[in-house]
Structure formats: structure tokens, C-alpha cells
Amino acid sequence: MTEKSCLIAIDQGTTSTRALAFDTDLNELAVAQIPLEQHFPQNGWVEHDAGEIWQATLKVLGQVIDKAKAAGYAPLAIGITNQRETTVLWNRESGEPLHKAIVWQDRRTAAACAKLAEDKSVAKMVQEQTGLLLDPYFSATKIAWLLDHVPGAREKAAAGKLAAGTIECYLAWRLTGGKLHVSDATNASRTMLMDIRGGEWSEELCRLFGVPRQLLPEIVDNAGAFGSVADGLPGAGLPITGMIGDQQSAAVGQACIAPGQVKSTYGTGCFLLQHTGDRMVLSQNRLLSTVASRMKGKLAYAVEGSIFNAGTVIQWFRDGIGLIENSADSEAAAVRAGTTDGVYLVPAFTGLGAPHWAPDARGLISGLTRGTNADQLVRAGLESIAYQTNDLLTALKADGAGSAKQIRIDGGMAANGWFAQFLADICDATVDRPQILETTALGAAICAGIGAGVWPDLEAATRNWTLDRRFEPAMDAGTRKKMTAGWDQAVSRCLLS
Numbered sequence: 001m002t003e004k005s006c007l008i009a010i011d012q013g014t015t016s017t018r019a020l021a022f023d024t025d026l027n028e029l030a031v032a033q034i035p036l037e038q039h040f041p042q043n044g045w046v047e048h049d050a051g052e053i054w055q056a057t058l059k060v061l062g063q064v065i066d067k068a069k070a071a072g073y074a075p076l077a078i079g080i081t082n083q084r085e086t087t088v089l090w091n092r093e094s095g096e097p098l099h100k101a102i103v104w105q106d107r108r109t110a111a112a113c114a115k116l117a118e119d120k121s122v123a124k125m126v127q128e129q130t131g132l133l134l135d136p137y138f139s140a141t142k143i144a145w146l147l148d149h150v151p152g153a154r155e156k157a158a159a160g161k162l163a164a165g166t167i168e169c170y171l172a173w174r175l176t177g178g179k180l181h182v183s184d185a186t187n188a189s190r191t192m193l194m195d196i197r198g199g200e201w202s203e204e205l206c207r208l209f210g211v212p213r214q215l216l217p218e219i220v221d222n223a224g225a226f227g228s229v230a231d232g233l234p235g236a237g238l239p240i241t242g243m244i245g246d247q248q249s250a251a252v253g254q255a256c257i258a259p260g261q262v263k264s265t266y267g268t269g270c271f272l273l274q275h276t277g278d279r280m281v282l283s284q285n286r287l288l289s290t291v292a293s294r295m296k297g298k299l300a301y302a303v304e305g306s307i308f309n310a311g312t313v314i315q316w317f318r319d320g321i322g323l324i325e326n327s328a329d330s331e332a333a334a335v336r337a338g339t340t341d342g343v344y345l346v347p348a349f350t351g352l353g354a355p356h357w358a359p360d361a362r363g364l365i366s367g368l369t370r371g372t373n374a375d376q377l378v379r380a381g382l383e384s385i386a387y388q389t390n391d392l393l394t395a396l397k398a399d400g401a402g403s404a405k406q407i408r409i410d411g412g413m414a415a416n417g418w419f420a421q422f423l424a425d426i427c428d429a430t431v432d433r434p435q436i437l438e439t440t441a442l443g444a445a446i447c448a449g450i451g452a453g454v455w456p457d458l459e460a461a462t463r464n465w466t467l468d469r470r471f472e473p474a475m476d477a478g479t480r481k482k483m484t485a486g487w488d489q490a491v492s493r494c495l496l497s
């Protein structure tokens with residue numbers, strides 16, 4: 001029997017490290033997953049152990065390759081997708097991190113960002129060059145924090161002994177035995193150090209944030225022959241031919257590759273991207289401009305709304321305060337509640353992202369009465385994620401992108417049918433859920449396949465996107481208006497707190 005080929009995707013997310021195998025028709029063949037420990041050393045700080053991420057990557061990669069081979073498939077190439085912005089500083093000799101990775105959700109550099117933003121011309125220059133807003137979310141101030149707080153780091157960096165990068169960059173480095181120091185353009189566009197139009201590191205931004213240029217990787221495409229897995233590691237010799245940030249990867253997996261198309265991914269956070277083609281649109285309404293893809297050196301762009309807390313709300317109900325036993329129980333709870341009876345939950349656990357950008361805001365529940373029950377709180381939590389999505393769509397509309405009448409959703413929360421329907425109702429938009437919900441890993445497999453010559457381009461690779469279920473808006477305009485007005489009031493209170 002001739003072996004069939006498969007593509008391996010490594011999906012290093014905020015809460016877990018996974019590897020998946022797909023055949024060349026993009027059917028999922030195998031999966032392996034290891035949860036990732038979250039460290040919260042101080043209020044608003046979030047860290048990951050990059051050494052733990054590396055070890056978990058090796059394990060899931062080995063497991064998924066074994067499973068694919070057992071099913072009669074030979075791995076052809078690897079694609080890496082990752083939680084973006086999360087920053088690692090490591091030793092070029094040993095590959096060992098000097099400190100825990102600072103996670104995208106971490107707010108420790110809020111004061112540094114606020115200080116820089118005091119000079120309006122600096123804030124404007126940063127937005128115009130990077131498409132981003134001065135916020136601790138992005139990597140630049142995280143790298144500077146590491147250099148300033150790890151003893152001796154600045155001296156070692158000046159001596160060329162250190163390297164910095166986001167997670168895909170760190171994994172590519174380690175997988176190739178230190179041969180490859182590259183970051184793809186989608187990840188690089190989230191560092192706040194890249195000139196988004198030219199697609200190269202900006203000397204001016206490196207100076208502003210105090211990040212030495214020699215720490216940074218080379219910026220590359222999302223698909224190409226980047227390097228191969230070093231001897232002695234699982235998959236030794238396999239080429240790494242895809243690298244892409246997880247939200248852009250989900251957009252690829254959702255076949256959102258043409259101007260106007262919108263996808264929204266509901267994992268730990270929620271990230272809504274509208275493709276803008278080869279046009280870089282600078283938002284006037286506090287959304288972000290970002291690189292959607294870079295193929296054969298050609299940049300494509302998107303406008304993005306980033307919500308920091310989506311699935312975390314459900315996790316909090318489950319693990320924090322025990323209102324539900326499993327995430328999926330939130331659906332039945334919302335249905336049982338019938339209504340929140342005026343209760344709103346604003347999940348600003350780590351501040352509010354787009355369009356508010358309030359790193360110091362913290363969560364709030366309003367409208368409680370003696371009769372409020374647990375199911376109503378759960379429903380208010382699910383509703384909050386739909387309201388936040390609607391706020392992003394409102395900002396997109398104000399930016400002149402037109403009103404998005406169709407959204408493709410994915411991520412863990414997309415499995416929740418009640419949530420998907422409420423989302424359609426509140427956003428007054430058709431919500432489409434694809435058959436394959438593993439869109440993030442799928443995007444990385446597609447990039448790897450393009451890099452390995454399976455498909456010539458994104459259009460050819462994404463032709464088979466298929467709908468699973470469509471949710472049409474069914475709420476009357478009056479109810480929608482009343483409910484969103486209540487949400488707006490709760491957010492204003494949260495921003496005051």
C-alpha cells in the first residue's frame with residue numbers, strides 16, 4: 001500500500017498546546033493536546049513557562065505523528081500557529097528562556113504605555129506605523145520589561161547573546177536546533193515594532209521602546225521552506241513550511257481571504273477580523289490594523305477587534321466560582337434562565353480591549369436583585385460576549401467598512417448553539433458556523449501545504465469550506481435597542497470603576 005500524505009499543525013494556544021494531522025483533503029486525522037498551566041504572579045499579570053510549552057510541543061508532535069502513521073499517513077510538512085504577542089526572551093546558546101513568557105493578556109506594562117501615550121504625537125506615530133494602539137497587549141513593552149527586569153539582560157542582549165520572539169518564533173528556533181530565528185509577518189505585525197506597510201522592523205520603534213534590533217528575528221512569509229526539524233526530535237527531518245498567528249490562521253481556516261469577509265473566533269478571548277485585501281485601513285474607531293497574510297512577499301491586511309475575555313468567562317463560572325460543572329452546561333443554564341432580568345456582566349478581568357482599551361478596568365456585575373439566580377448570571381456572561389462582538393461591529397461600521405451582515409464563527413464557544421443565536425440576534429447579522437471548528441489548526445495546515453507545494457495559493461486551498469449551521473437574526477429592533485442600551489450603561493459604569 002502506498003502511504004498517503006498528511007500535514008501536521010502545531011497549535012500553541014493560550015490554554016493548551018495541540019498538534020493535529022490533516023489529510024490533503026483537509027480532513028482531520030488525529031489530535032493530541034496538553035493543557036498549559038497559567039501563572040498569575042500579581043494582579044493583572046499573566047505568565048507561561050516557555051520551557052513547559054516546548055516540552056508539551058515535543059510530546060504532542062510525537063503523539064500525533066505516531067497516530068497519523070498508524071492510520072497509514074506519512075507526514076509531509078509542519079505548520080505552526082500560536083497565541084500571538086506572548087513574548088519569550090532566550091539564550092541563543094542554550095535555547096533556554098531567561099524568564100517566564102509574558103502573555104498577551106498581561107497588563108504589567110500599562111503604566112509604561114500610558115506614559116508614552118501622554119505625548120499625542122508619539123501615540124499617533126505608533127498607530128500610523130504599526131496599525132496598533134499603545135497598549136500592554138503587544139510585545140514591544142513586554143520585551144523591554146524583560147530586558148529591564150532580568151538581571152544582566154540588557155548587557156547580554158548588547159553582546160548578542162539573547163534572542164527574542166513570539167511563540168511561533170521560539171518553537172521554530174527550538175525545533176530546528178537553533179538554526180532558525182524567524183517570525184512570520186502576521187505575528188510580527190503584533191509586536192508593535194513592525195512598520196505595517198513595509199513589513200520590516202522599524203528602527204524608530206525599536207528606539208522608542210528600547211528594544212535592540214539584533215534581538216529580533218527575520219520576518220518571513222506564512223508559507224515557504226523555512227527549515228527542518230533537528231535530529232533527535234520527533235519528526236526529525238520534516239520541513240517546517242507554515243507559520244501564522246492563530247487569529248489570522250483561523251481566518252484562513254474560515255476561508256476569509258477576500259476583502260469584506262469577517263470571522264470571529266471565540267476561545268480564551270474573542271478576535272474578530274475583517275479582511276481588507278491589499279489595502280491597509282487605519283481605524284478611526286480604536287480597532288487594529290493587522291497583517292492578514294504574507295504570501296510570496298505580498299502583504300494582505302485586516303481590521304481586527306480584540307476582546308480579551310470570552311471563554312475565560314465560562315472558565316470562571318466553571319473553575320472559579322463553580323456555577324457550572326462543564327463549559328457546555330452554560331447553554332442549558334442560559335436556556336433555563338429565560339432572561340437575565342436586567343443583570344449585566346462586564347468581564348473586564350484583565351481590562352477591556354477593543355474598542356475601549358482600558359487596561360485598568362476590572363469586571364462588574366450590575367442589576368442584581370434578591371431574586372437573581374446562578375443561571376441568570378451564566379446567561380449574562382454569555383450575553384456579554386455577544387454585546388462585545390456587537391461593539392466591534394459598530395466600530396467597524398463607523399470606520400466605513402459597511403455593516404457586516406455575515407460573520408463566520410469558530411473556537412470553543414461556537415459549539416454553544418444558544419450563544420450563536422443570541423449573537424445573530426444582538427448583532428443583527430447572519431452567523432455561519434463551519435463544519436470544521438478546528439479552524440486555527442486548519443489554517444496552519446493550509447499554510448504548511450502551500451509551503452510544501454500541495455496547493456498553489458490560499459484560494460485553491462480554501463475552496464472546500466463548508467457550512468454546518470446558519471443562525472439568522474430573529475430579535476425585533478426594539479428589544480435589541482433596549483438590551484444594548486443596558487449593556488452600554490454597564491460598560492460606562494465599568495469604565496468609571
Ligand SMILES: Nc1ncnc2c1ncn2[C@@H]1O[C@H](COP(=O)(O)OP(=O)(O)O)[C@@H](O)[C@H]1O
Pocket residue numbers: 013014015016266267268269310311312314315327328329330331411412413414415416
Ligand atoms: N459549549 C460551550 N459553551 C460555552 N463555552 C464553551 C463551550 N465549549 C467550550 N467553551 C469555552 O471555549 C474555550 C476554549 O476554546 P478554545 O478555542 O479551545 O480556546 P483557546 O484556543 O483560547 O485555548 C474555553 O474557555 C471554554 O470554556
Ligand SMILES: O=P(O)(O)OC[C@H](O)CO
Pocket residue numbers: 012013014015082083084085104245246247267268269
Ligand atoms: O490562544 P487564543 O486562541 O485565545 O488566541 C490568543 C490571541 O492570539 C491573542 O492575540
